Structures are given as structure tokens and as C-alpha cells.
Amino acid sequence: MNVYLNECGIVCALGTGLAEVRANLFAGTPGTLPATECSPGRELPLGQVRAALPSVAHLPPAQRSRNNALALAALAQIRPAVDAAVARFGADRVGVIIGTSTSGIAETEKALMHRAAHGELAPGFHYGQQEMGSPAALLADELGIAGPAYVHSSACSSSAKAMASAARLIRMGLCDAVLTGGVDSLCTFTVAGFSALESVSAARCNPMSANRDGINIGEGAALFLLTREPAAVTLAGWGESSDGHHMSAPDPAGGGARIAMLDALRRAGLQPADIDYINMHGTATQQNDAMESKVIAGLFGCEVPASSTKPFTGHTLGAAAAIEAALCWLALQPDNDRGALPPHLWDGVPDAALPALNLVPVGATLGRPVRHVMSNSFAFGGSNAVLVLGRAAPLAQDAATLPPVADILPHSGQMVLLDRVVSVGDDDLCAEVVIRPDSMFCDGTAVGAWVGIEYMAQAIAAHAGWLARRRGDAVKVGFLLGSRKYEAGVPAFDVGSVLHVHAHRALQGDNGLGAFECRIDAGGNTVATATVTVFQPDNVNEFLSGGTAV
Incomplete structure (x- = not known):
């Protein structure tokens, strides 16, 4: 049984809303810009959301966070469709499954800095702001949803696992519709953590290059309304694995990544040759890019078009899989009849130690509609999740x-x-x-x-x-x-x-x-x-x- 990604709302460094994100993505215009907000005294490229966000002043104190404001910004774009689903199916037949890794940690940072300066936590701070379940609780409360509502937090695979869980709820008959996706906000904690691992680049990240030297952190949200009702794009398959190779480094042989990719293909009923494009995890770290390129070349060969979109958005951590699924969703839309693909931004200097993948240049097209795409997410601790999205086949009437x-x-x-x-x-x-x-x-x-x-x-x-x-x-x-x-x-x-x-x-x-x-x-x-x-x-x-x- 197919499940369909009926509606999509997105806010990230590329823009707010599908039209702005689409225009910047296919034009090759990155959204990462130098900033010092999360790294005092050190300028780093960040994928910041610069648009005004919805107010959270009306929310209970435990739900007042920038993370939740990002979620509300994405929700606003698809709210009529979600409200209609709740009215049609009933509040208890609609779920909310979200991925995040930061939740409201940024609010805790500000409160602690206020205490260091003034001897007390900042006014208005609530411990619940940093609770991982906050985004799902907020959205369920906002929409009057009474079905399953919970959060996945598995670092960079969080929102891919959330979307897989949402699809399972529908396929098992527990829900008729699920609001699913991911949200993460910038904070000093994550930037400092990746800096301590020597994984942050001082320049725009450069995936698959011989000169790659680390990631850029970003923020954003992408939400989908997932149902059984036919739409242009299906969540055709997903695959998950846990290899537990190392706390922060991937298995160099890519065993877990390979299992997840094969599982996603199997669930979608596809062969590697059926995939028209791969959205790579592509963090621009030495270890990830070496592992991922090896697995892709081994399963698909080096001909399949591939790109990392993290130079556009930054690595949005718990939201990354959902945001990148949204970019794939754009490539699968019916009006993309020439098959424009998300491009790969880099310096063009290949690493001789990596397989020579077919990295998508700006402006490249398939010359026909895109049929199936794969999107990879490989997280700390060996938590791997892979999504396969497809263009829905029309009913054969001729x-x-x-x-x-x-x-x-x-x-x-x-x-x-x-x-x-x-x-x-x-x-x-x-x-x-x-x-x-x-x-x-x-x-x-x-x-x-x-x-x-x-x-x-x-x-x-x-x-x-x-x-x-x-x-x-x-x-x-x-x-x-x-x-x-x-x-x-x-x-x-x-x-x-x-x-x-x-x-x-x-x-x-x-x-x-x-x-x-x-x-x-x-x-x-x-x-x-x-x-x-x-x-x-x-x-x-x-x-x-x-x-x-x-």
C-alpha cells in the first residue's frame, strides 16, 4: 500500500515556502552565510532562517521556543490541509510524528547565561522548553489532534525515522493521516560540540572534495501531511539500521548504510537501476564522504546522479532528513517535466581516493520527469535511515x-x-x-x-x-x-x-x-x-x- 506526501511546508536557509526554496535550490544559490551568533569570536557559515517567525507568546511557557516557532512557520503553509484532514478523519485518527535533536536547548543556553550574569535564570524560562517531545506536543495541541504524537531524536536520522514511523502508523491502520517531518534550531551547544570534534568548516562546506574539511550547521523545519489519498509523490520505501560502530564516526566499510539503503529499495519494490537521483548525507567530513561514496558506487555504480544539498541549507541535524526529503519532493512534482535535480555545490576538486560519482552540476536535468529518488541520513552511533520517494503513477485509463x-x-x-x-x-x-x-x-x-x-x-x-x-x-x-x-x-x-x-x-x-x-x-x-x-x-x-x- 502506498502512502502519499500530500502537502509540504518548509522553512530553512534557502527560504520560507516552496516557491522561494525551489527558486534558490535550482538556481544554485546557497543559503549559508558567515555569522558569529553561535560561535562568539569566530565567524562560521551557518544555515540560519532569517525570515520573521510566528509569535510563540500565546503558547504555554513550556512551548515557547525558537524551535517551536520554526515548526509553526512550516505548519502555517499547510494548515488548511491539515485542518481538513482532522475534520474528515477525526482528531483521534490523525497523528503527529516529528524528528528533532535540539528542541528548545537554545532557550536553556540563554537562561544559563542570564544566571551567570544575574544570579538567576532568565524570566520566562521553563524547563519544559528543552524537552524533546515539545514539538509534537505543540503541534498536536495547536491542531486539536488526539492521535499518536511523539518525537524521534536520533541525531541526524531523527526526521527520517519519524517519517518512517508515520508511514507505519498509516499502513497498520492506526492513523488515516499523520503530520510528520522534522525541526531543529541553531544553538551554541551544537556548534561548540561539532567544533570540539574538529568537524566544523570555517568556509562553506565542500562535500566530496579533496579539500573538504567539515560541516556547516543549519536550522529549519519541514512538515508533510502523509495519507493514503493519492497525491503526486509517494513515500515509496524506507530502510533503517543500527551498526553501532562508533559514537560519532561511521563504519568505514558502510555496512549499516548499505543495509538501510537495500532495505529502502526492498520496501519500495525497486532495484538500484530504478533510482534516478540520490540525495546524499554528504556532510563534507572526511569519514562520512569516504564511506557514503563507497557504498553508493558499490550498489548503484558511479552513473546515478547524486548531490549533497547541505551547502545550501547547512546540516540541520534532526530536521535534515525532512528538509532534504522536501527538496526531493520538489524534484518529483509534475511541473518538473524536464527533471531538474538538486545540484551539488563544491569546488570541483575531486578526491582521488573516492569513487568518481556523478555529481549534479547547477542547471542539470534528466531530460524527462524524475521517477524515484533516494535520500540518505546517517547519524551518530550508527543510526542509519534512508527514504525512497517516488512520482506516483497515474491511474492507467487509456x-x-x-x-x-x-x-x-x-x-x-x-x-x-x-x-x-x-x-x-x-x-x-x-x-x-x-x-x-x-x-x-x-x-x-x-x-x-x-x-x-x-x-x-x-x-x-x-x-x-x-x-x-x-x-x-x-x-x-x-x-x-x-x-x-x-x-x-x-x-x-x-x-x-x-x-x-x-x-x-x-x-x-x-x-x-x-x-x-x-x-x-x-x-x-x-x-x-x-x-x-x-x-x-x-x-x-x-x-x-x-x-x-x-
Whole structure:
């Protein structure tokens, strides 16, 4: 089952809102600028948000932080859509899953500096401002959301893991919509910490260069409304791993990164050749770039276009994965018909010790729409998370592109009950059945309404067959495990009736279990409905012989 990134709000050093961010990104205009706010006495490039942010004065003291103001700035851009989702699905069916690594640490810094100077904490300071769960609590309170609301904090992979968790909530049927993404704010603590590791560059970061010497820190927020309702971009897959190689250094062999990338491809049902672009973690540190380039070259070769967008935004830590997913989301939009890609800003001096990746120059395009992209996030402690975003396939409506039913069903002869496919897409199929005197199960005048469940099952099987053919796989047998509340509004389907059988994939597990919402329409009216549970094992013979548990 696909989940869709319906709406996107973003604020970062590239700008506020999609239009400004898009213009600066594809023009190759970086947002990092020299500053001393977080490094007194030392000028460092920072990815600061310079736009005015929403006031937090109306919030409870525990929620008054710059971090939460950034989250509200991103929310404001998509608020109508989120409010509509809450109204449609109900407050308890909508969740909030956010990634952050700083939360309100900056407010604590200011309070402690005030105490050092004046003997007491700053007025208005509340210990809750630095609590990691604050962004999710704020957004849930602001929107009146009563579903799951929590934060992932795993350093640079935080918001990728948040988005993966949001997708799981939808695929498991626990939520119908989730507001997800990440937010992080600049503070002296993080800049000083990376400086202590000798990982901060005094110039704009220079990923994959022989001259790279560290990162630039940034801030920002990106939020998505994630639902099952079709939109232009899908969260097609995600992969996670934890290699625990070192507290702050990646595994030089990239074992954990490779596992996460392969897991994301597997979950998306894709091969490495299907990826049109990779947004690299690309921090411009010696160790990350050496590890990541090695893994990319090993899995994809050196031809796939790739870039690091951190010279544009700075490394936004807990928000980085969500912000970079938003930049990928822009590349996948329908109006990007020439396939413009996020460029790679660097000095152009390759490191002879690294694989010669295909780094995207400013202005480069694929010459066709972008189909699938991968975005990598590799955090301290070996916490790795990878997202795969895809351009949603439109419903195939052109008769010339619709497959014959016999080609996508594991049935044959009279047991093929469907006449033709009317439309098909990632999560939906509509098939037509014309009731004739010689139709299977017809008594000469009608087919009993009980046969409707078999029509639904074959529509589900046809959908699975279409997906298999699209992947280049063989059509496999599946099993109908049961139906919940099959209801028919008519006792039988009369000869001459034209039925349209709809199957919508509502849930899909990684183990082959799925659930479909089905209905049968006739004469403009819905005449039967059911929720159908199915199972498609990897190996049918092994399953039938008892070697595989459902």
C-alpha cells in the first residue's frame, strides 16, 4: 500500500515556502552565510532562517521556543490541509510524528547565561522548553489532534525515522493521516560540540572534495501531511539500521548504510537501476564522504546522479532528513517535466581516493520527469535511515495501456470471472463484469449476490498481477483469508447487468498480508461492499506444505 506526501511546508536557509526554496535550490544559490551568533569570536557559515517567525507568546511557557516557532512557520503553509484532514478523519485518527535533536536547548543556553550574569535564570524560562517531545506536543495541541504524537531524536536520522514511523502508523491502520517531518534550531551547544570534534568548516562546506574539511550547521523545519489519498509523490520505501560502530564516526566499510539503503529499495519494490537521483548525507567530513561514496558506487555504480544539498541549507541535524526529503519532493512534482535535480555545490576538486560519482552540476536535468529518488541520513552511533520517494503513477485509463485480464490473473478458462480492467494504479483497480446467461454461476437469469465476494477477490488478484508485471515479475497465487461484513444490497446480479468491481488497497504488511476495501457498482449505485483480507506468500508451494506461517 502506498502512502502519499500530500502537502509540504518548509522553512530553512534557502527560504520560507516552496516557491522561494525551489527558486534558490535550482538556481544554485546557497543559503549559508558567515555569522558569529553561535560561535562568539569566530565567524562560521551557518544555515540560519532569517525570515520573521510566528509569535510563540500565546503558547504555554513550556512551548515557547525558537524551535517551536520554526515548526509553526512550516505548519502555517499547510494548515488548511491539515485542518481538513482532522475534520474528515477525526482528531483521534490523525497523528503527529516529528524528528528533532535540539528542541528548545537554545532557550536553556540563554537562561544559563542570564544566571551567570544575574544570579538567576532568565524570566520566562521553563524547563519544559528543552524537552524533546515539545514539538509534537505543540503541534498536536495547536491542531486539536488526539492521535499518536511523539518525537524521534536520533541525531541526524531523527526526521527520517519519524517519517518512517508515520508511514507505519498509516499502513497498520492506526492513523488515516499523520503530520510528520522534522525541526531543529541553531544553538551554541551544537556548534561548540561539532567544533570540539574538529568537524566544523570555517568556509562553506565542500562535500566530496579533496579539500573538504567539515560541516556547516543549519536550522529549519519541514512538515508533510502523509495519507493514503493519492497525491503526486509517494513515500515509496524506507530502510533503517543500527551498526553501532562508533559514537560519532561511521563504519568505514558502510555496512549499516548499505543495509538501510537495500532495505529502502526492498520496501519500495525497486532495484538500484530504478533510482534516478540520490540525495546524499554528504556532510563534507572526511569519514562520512569516504564511506557514503563507497557504498553508493558499490550498489548503484558511479552513473546515478547524486548531490549533497547541505551547502545550501547547512546540516540541520534532526530536521535534515525532512528538509532534504522536501527538496526531493520538489524534484518529483509534475511541473518538473524536464527533471531538474538538486545540484551539488563544491569546488570541483575531486578526491582521488573516492569513487568518481556523478555529481549534479547547477542547471542539470534528466531530460524527462524524475521517477524515484533516494535520500540518505546517517547519524551518530550508527543510526542509519534512508527514504525512497517516488512520482506516483497515474491511474492507467487509456485502453491501449490496460492489460488483458488473462495476463494478470493466476486463473484460467472459465474461472476468469472479470471481463476487462477499466482502470488501475498503485493502490486501486476497477474491473468490469458483464452478467451473461453463460456466465459462471449464472442460473440463466442471474448470478447470486454471494458471487460478489469472488469478483472482489479477482479484482484484488488482478491488482497484484498488474503490480507484478510492472516490476517484471511473474504473476503469483494469493489467498483470500476472509472478509469483514460483506453486504449486498440486491439478492442477485441480473443477466445484462454491467458491474464495476473496485478494489482499494487500504493496508499492506511487509509479510504479504493486506486488506482491501471493495465495492461493486451497478447502474450508478453501489450494490455490494466488503473489506477483504488477503495473503500472498513469497513461495506458494512452501506455504501450502506448511513451511511458512502467516
